[in-house]
Every structure is written in C-alpha cells, then in structure tokens.
Amino acid sequence: MNTYFKNLKTLALVFFLLSLLVSCKEDEVEIPEDQAVKIQIISNGSFGNILVNQKNQSLYFFAGDVTGTSNCNGGCAEVWPPLVGEVNDMEFGGGLDKSDFSTTVREDGQKQITYKGWPLYYFSPEGDGELETPNEISGDGKNGVFYVGKPDYTVMLGRKSVTEGADPVIYLIDNLGVSLYESVKDETNVSNCNGGCAEVWPPFAGQENPIVPSTLSKTDFKIINREDGLGYQLTYKGSPLYHFTPDEQTRGNVKGQGGAGETFFVNEPL
Numbered sequence: 001m002n003t004y005f006k007n008l009k010t011l012a013l014v015f016f017l018l019s020l021l022v023s024c025k026e027d028e029v030e031i032p033e034d035q036a037v038k039i040q041i042i043s044n045g046s047f048g049n050i051l052v053n054q055k056n057q058s059l060y061f062f063a064g065d066v067t068g069t070s071n072c073n074g075g076c077a078e079v080w081p082p083l084v085g086e087v088n089d090m091e092f093g094g095g096l097d098k099s100d101f102s103t104t105v106r107e108d109g110q111k112q113i114t115y116k117g118w119p120l121y122y123f124s125p126e127g128d129g130e131l132e133t134p135n136e137i138s139g140d141g142k143n144g145v146f147y148v149g150k151p152d153y154t155v156m157l158g159r160k161s162v163t164e165g166a167d168p169v170i171y172l173i174d175n176l177g178v179s180l181y182e183s184v185k186d187e188t189n190v191s192n193c194n195g196g197c198a199e200v201w202p203p204f205a206g207q208e209n210p211i212v213p214s215t216l217s218k219t220d221f222k223i224i225n226r227e228d229g230l231g232y233q234l235t236y237k238g239s240p241l242y243h244f245t246p247d248e249q250t251r252g253n254v255k256g257q258g259g260a261g262e263t264f265f266v267n268e269p270l
Helices: 002-029 075-079 196-200
Strands: 038-044 048-052 060-062 101-105 111-115 146-148 155-160 169-174 181-183 221-225 232-236 264-266
Touching: 169 264
Parallel strands: none
Antiparallel strands: 038 048, 060 146, 101 111, 155 169, 181 264, 221 232
16 A cells, blocks of 8 residues: 555646646747737827837938848947847737848848848847837947838938949939939939930939938938820939839849939938
8 A cells, every 4th residue: 555655646646747848838938928029100290100019219221231231230239139039929010011021141140130121129228238219219320331121111211332343332222122212414403314214214203302311411312204105203302213124123233323324323312
C-alpha cells in the first residue's frame, strides 16, 4: 500500500512539473499586448495626417533612403532609431493597407519596417535612445532630409548623387520615390515638351494644393492645363515637372539627368 501511494505521489509530481514547463513555454512565446507595435494615422494641426506608433510617437522618412535601402546607420541610427521587426507582427490602424508595408535589411542585419518603400524611423533628440514624447514632431525638417512620415505626400524629397562621381543632391520625387525632372527649354508655367518629347518625358500631373514636406512651400507649386490635350501638369517655381520613361517608374533611378542634349535635369529645390 505504501508503495502504491509513493508511486501516486511521484506521478502527481511529474504531472505538476510538466504543467510548469508547458506554462513557461507559453510565457516565452506570448507577446504582451502592450508591447505589440501598432502603426496608425493621426491628424495633427500643423502637419495633417501623420504616421505614429501605438503611443502616438512620430515616425519619419529619410531623403537619403530614396532607393528604398536604409542609409542611416552608426551614429545616425542613434539619433534616428529604426523601426525594426516583422510586418506580420505589426498591427495597423484604419486607413492603412498592410500591403504597403514591407521590410529592408539594414547594415547590421536587422529588418526595418518600410512604408511604400520608405524605411521608418523614430527620433531621439539626444541620441541616447530616449524617443520623442507622444504627439511631438521635433524631428521634422532636420538637416533638410528627415521629415515626418505621412500617408498622402504628393511630392517628396530624395537625396543621392545624380551624376557619377558627384556629391549627393536633394531633388524632387513623387510619393513613391520616382524622380521628377525640369527642362531648360520650358518657359515659366509653360511646357514646350510636346508630341514625341512628352512620350519620353510624361508630364507629372500631381494635384492642386499638393501635400509637400515642410521644408518646401506649397505656394511654389502650381497646376497648369497643358495646351496639347495631355491634361494638367504640376510646376515648381514655374518649372513644369516630368517623369522619364526609361526610369521605369523605379524609385531612385535618375537616368534622365542631363538627357535630351543636356536639357532635362532633376529639380533641385533647396
């Protein structure tokens, strides 16, 4: 009888230990809800719709990432900590499409979340890992290359070398990072690129009252109605803006620089 009770106690102890192991394993894989990153859109009085996390901490784009690859590493990443993780581990608020999010592999091997091809960053004012307080947007416009992430930009800024061996420049791009060009043959708010020229250099329609980075002035943009029936075209400081067909709508391509006999160039606004 004693042997029976001893065996019963031993069996109960085994079941108890197994239940503890299962409980520990479950705790290891469970992600507390307050740690799950949620990307959402909120409305800001100065900037309109902006991208933030679940704590309303602002997210930013970097003009130097125009190709879709993160170029903010080392000391830069201390001031601009990347949003790292996996898209499937993220939550998304209303107005955001999960398909617009992806990842890019950083220099250190981490995966950084991207939105419409733009790697996302936070801002740490002191570079000590301490992020901005919720609802603060003090990183916008820093060095003319970091600006608050928005879901509805019409025109954005890219930064890279557009001529082999030359220093990087800041230039206008559309909201997907595709280069925008101007022609030295155009007149103020008048396009002289028609017919076959317009097939190679399609006019950029943009939109009236465009949404632009804060370092640019909306009043410098204007919509003109082309005389060749191709519709509306956006101009910047009087220069009509174009895409370049051989760029193949690929972000960061600048194949049109110096094209058509040194008459088309990226538009450098700053």
